[in-house]
Amino acid sequence: MRLTKTVGDYYLGSGALKNLDTLLKPLQETNNTGKVAYLIDHYFLKSDLKDKLPIRENDILYFIDTTDEPTTEQVDKIAEEFQREGEIIAAVGIGGGSTLDITKAIANLIPNGAKAEDYQGWDLVPGPGIFKIGIPTISGTGAEGSRTCVLMNHAKKLKLGHNSDYTVYNRLIMDPDLTASVPKDQYFYTGMDTFIHCIESLEGRYRHSFADALSDAALSLSRKIFLSDDMQSKENRESLMVASFMGGSAIGNSFVGVVHPFSAGLSMVLGLHHCIGNCIVMNVMDQFYPSQTQEFHRMLEKQSIKLPTGLCANLTDKQHQNLYDATIVHEKPLMNALGDDFKKTLTPSTVRRIFERM
Numbered sequence: 058m059r060l061t062k063t064v065g066d067y068y069l070g071s072g073a074l075k076n077l078d079t080l081l082k083p084l085q086e087t088n089n090t091g092k093v094a095y096l097i098d099h100y101f102l103k104s105d106l107k108d109k110l111p112i113r114e115n116d117i118l119y120f121i122d123t124t125d126e127p128t129t130e131q132v133d134k135i136a137e138e139f140q141r142e143g144e145i146i147a148a149v150g151i152g153g154g155s156t157l158d159i160t161k162a163i164a165n166l167i168p169n170g171a172k173a174e175d176y177q178g179w180d181l182v183p184g185p186g187i188f189k190i191g192i193p194t195i196s197g198t199g200a201e202g203s204r205t206c207v208l209m210n211h212a213k214k215l216k217l218g219h220n221s222d223y224t225v226y227n228r229l230i231m232d233p234d235l236t237a238s239v240p241k242d243q244y245f246y247t248g249m250d251t252f253i254h255c256i257e258s259l260e261g262r263y264r265h266s267f268a269d270a271l272s273d274a275a276l277s278l279s280r281k282i283f284l285s286d287d288m289q290s291k292e293n294r295e296s297l298m299v300a301s302f303m304g305g306s307a308i309g310n311s312f313v314g315v316v317h318p319f320s321a322g323l324s325m326v327l328g329l330h331h332c333i334g335n336c337i338v339m340n341v342m343d344q345f346y347p348s349q350t351q352e353f354h355r356m357l358e359k360q361s362i363k364l365p366t367g368l369c370a371n372l373t374d375k376q377h378q379n380l381y382d383a384t385i386v387h388e389k390p391l392m393n394a395l396g397d398d399f400k401k402t403l404t405p406s407t408v409r410r411i412f413e414r415m
C-alpha cells in the first residue's frame with residue numbers, strides 16, 4: 058500500500074488569483090533575495106495577465122512555447138537557464154497541462170539536478186523539489202492535481218512523466234475567470250481529458266476507494282457540463298475546474314486504461330496534442346468502453362464539435378509499426394484495463410485496425 062498523495066491547499070473561485078501574493082509572502086520574508094520563477098503559457102504573452110501577478114524586480118518571467126507537447130530537451134534547457142539565475146524559492150506555473158507539467162518537472166530538477174529523462178518513470182525523483190504553485194488557465198488535464206508531469210522523450214521514443222509524490226503541487230489557485238477566453242473546441246477537448254481519465258480509472262482492475270469516489274464525482278460533473286446548453290457558462294467553468302482537479306487527484310492514485318496509450322501513440326508518431334488525441338481515440342473505443350463511447354458521441358453532438366477524421370488512413374507500414382510500439386509500451390495502464398495478457402487482445406493487426414478508424 059502506498060501513501061496517498063494529493064494537493065491539500067488551494068484557493069478556488071472567481072478572483073482567486075489575487076491570493077497568489079499571500080502564498081508567496083512567507084517564502085519571500087524568509088528569503089528576501091530568492092527569486093520566484095513564473096512559467097506562463099505563451100498564449101498569454103500579449104495579454105494583461107502578467108500585470109495581475111505580484112512579480113518583483115528580480116523575479117524570473119518565462120513564457121513557455123506550448124505549440125508542441127513538452128519534451129525532456131525543452132525542460133532541460135529551461136532548467137539550465139534557471140540554474141544560472143541564482144537561488145529560486147518558488148516556481149509558479151500558469152497555463153494549461155503542458156505549462157503545469159513543465160513547471161513540475163523544472164521544480165523537480167532545480168534542487169535535485171540530473172536530466173529530465175532520468176526521472177521519467179515511477180518514484181525516481183530523489184527528494185523534494187522547490188515550492189511550486191499551479192494556476193490552471195484551462196480545465197481538464199488534471200495536471201494541477203496529478204503526481205506526474207508527462208514529457209516526450211524523442212530520443213527514446215517515449216512519452217512518460219516523473220511519477221512521484223514530489224511532483225505534486227504544494228498549492229493551487231483555481232480561478233474560473235482565467236478560463237473565460239478559452240476557444241470552444243479547445244475547451245471541449247481538454248475537458249474531455251477528465252471524462253476519459255475517470256472512465257479509464259473506474260473500468261480498470263486496480264481499485265482505490267478514494268480515487269473511485271473522486272472519479273465518480275468528477276464524472277457526474279463532466280456529464281452535467283458537457284450535456285448542458287452552455288458548457289462554458291461561469292458556473293460550468295468553475296465546475297470543470299473542480300472536476301479536473303478531482304480527476305487529476307484520482308488518476309494520481311489509480312491508472313488510466315486503453316485510451317491514453319493509443320493517444321500517446323498519436324502524439325509520438327503524428328505529433329497530436331494530448332487532449333485532441335484522446336478525443337480522436339475515444340471516438341472509436343466501442344470495443345473497450347461501449348456505453349462510455351456512446352456517451353462521448355452524445356456530448357460531441359450536443360456541443361456541435363467535429364473531430365478530424367482520416368488521420369491514419371494512408372500511413373505506411375513503418376508508421377503503423379511505430380504507432381503500435383508507442384502504444385504497447387504503456388504496460389501499466391494496458392494491464393490495468395485488459396489484464397497481464399493485454400498483448401493477446403492488442404495484437405499488431407488489432408491495433409492497426411483501431412488506428413485506421415481514426
Ligand SMILES: [Fe+2]
Nearest residue numbers: 198250254331
Ligand atoms: Fe490525460
